[in-house]
Amino acid sequence: MDKHSLETLELELAILIRRVSLITKCNKSGTLDKAAYLLLHQITSYGSAGVKALADESHLDISTVSRQAASLEQKGYVDRISDPLDGRACSLQLTNLGTKEYNEHKQARLDKIADILKNWSNEECEVFGQLLQKYNRSIIDM
């Protein structure tokens, strides 16, 4: 692998993480903080799930997700549905309000990204997306 490309990637990845984290941090305009958004995102993507499954998916401690879930429930963004077959388990289901909040937040993110990319060609956007996807998959396959 070309040494120069590698150094560029290391540097630019680091910068990206920092920049995006900063943007995300400032993003508390809405009622949805980062953790909450990611949790709603997970539920939206993979469907209703229990605390354990969500914690595994996000590599957070169960207790952390438990608190996040309680917070979302308290805000009315998710409902806690008891599993009729297993008295211990429950699954978190998006409410209409939660769906609405999630979509608004997501749209805001999309708008921001579109704004960043406003001078990019369609082809560049597409290639960038594909390479990001490939990179993310490559991380897993390790």
Added chain:
Amino acid sequence: MDKHSLETLELELAILIRRVSLITKCNKSGTLDKAAYLLLHQITSYGSAGVKALADESHLDISTVSRQAASLEQKGYVDRISDPLDGRACSLQLTNLGTKEYNEHKQARLDKIADILKNWSNEECEVFGQLLQKYNRSIIDM
């Protein structure tokens, strides 16, 4: 802009941030935590600087950087040089030990990225690096 590309980018960026953050978190094997590494990186890239300048650059609170700097100094990674012209100011300068630690940490990062990219073609690596760089610059120009 193509809607599909945009959605892909939003999703993959989010995933990237999460994955990389997780990797970084586990990265505490060395004596250099993430904040310390970024600070050393800043000093390496932009040269010796004071707490205020470093805080501005990284968008952290001065007090936070002040503590990080104290920690680095205590570990012997930076020296605090008083500004002869301004009694308030000081600048943080990398020591040999600090440089060594930084380089080792950086090499570990490079190795990890090289491992992730081991099956990528040179061209893909290059294009990915360029697009990341372009994206980072696009974020600034907003």
Added chain:
DNA sequence: AGTATATAGTTGCATTATACAAGCACTTTT
């Protein structure tokens, strides 16, 4: 010159996100 204001940095305090450990209620296994 002298006073007011601004700046670089430190430190105390509060907040927040998180992990770990203990505990509870229920289920599965033996």
Added chain:
DNA sequence: AAAAGTGCTTGTATAATGCAACTATATACT
């Protein structure tokens, strides 16, 4: 039926951070 396992919650500790108060120095204005 007892023991072990599982899903979840809650108490406690820690670490990173921001804000506010403070110190010491520098700059500006009158």
